[in-house]
Amino acid sequence: MSVLLVLHGTRHPDGARTARLLAARTAARLDRPVELAYADVRGPTVAQALARVGAGPVTVVPAFLASGYHVRVDIPEQLRAAGRAPDATVTAPLGPSPELLPALADRLAEAGVREGDAVLLAGAGTADPSARGEVAGVAARLGRLLSRPDPVPVGWAATAGPSVAEAVARLRAAGARRVAVASWLLAPGLFADRVRASGADAVAAPLAGHPAVVSLLARRARAGAADGVGVTAPAGAPAPPGAYRASAMC
Known part of the structure; x- marks a missing residue:
């Protein structure tokens, strides 16, 4: 299963560099490639990143610190628009994890x-x-x-x-x-x-460079791949804790 890391997006060059580094560190922790996408502001968009990933199941990890609009609505809608909602597992976001x-x-x-x-x-x-x-x-x-x-x-x-x-x-x-x-x-x-x-x-500086962030992103990705929500769950089946079927959120 492919892994897609979705951040909000920023025009700030340091923010973009931080996002790329976060994806690279998460990939190293998982020992598998991690594709980076942005929900807003800059590319690659979710659709563009999914095109690079190719067909097949994908675990989508929202790197957001609260489950607001982008997590609850925007990312699932972008998955639907790209035709990938049925085979996408969207994990819980980073926050507000203790x-x-x-x-x-x-x-x-x-x-x-x-x-x-x-x-x-x-x-x-x-x-x-x-x-x-x-x-x-x-x-x-x-x-x-x-x-x-x-x-x-x-x-x-x-x-x-x-x-x-x-x-x-x-x-x-x-x-x-x-x-x-x-x-x-x-x-x-x-x-x-x-x-x-x-x-x-x-x-205080933002959190992205802290080891706890990378560890949590990796755990989210592993849990999403194991759950297989949106890949194996039948239509209408409840999502397991911490993940949801993208098609059910659109």
Whole structure:
């Protein structure tokens, strides 16, 4: 079974390089080729990547940190438009897996977070209420992991409010002397640039280069290949946990 890794897409050259490196590291972990595609902004598109993969079963791994529009609607629709929904297994996305919490904490430490800093979680932004709830859950778990006395608020790089800059300002208005931002973002790009410009004292890097991300992507791909959803499951059969039949989502 072929493996297709789908990211959001960015015009930022560092973001594109990060995506290619992430695909290469995942391929090395799986010991099989991994084709890279983007859901938006840049190519190769899902259809273009599938054409390179060729006919046959394909495991599609959405490299997204929440199950918003692109995961629930856009990627399945692109698979349908390419005529590949029946033989595609779409795995669960990266987020909001608790397996990534240590990566968040590591990135914060690398950024120079200090004892007593107020901590904020920066998300990409989404109009999907369930996806916003997923990110809020990550913030709550991060606060527990860091043994923070106060809840970790969420700021958004786009779409939703408050913005990261607004959330930083609120923490300062509440008395925080220093603010550190944990980035619930996968790769460099416009959103990461906005987070860095938020006025925080310490801003963690995106997660893509962390070993936990590659490990989780590889596990998602292996689980999807083993499940075979959309390949062997009869029409109307329930999808096993963590994966779904692409044709059923369109």
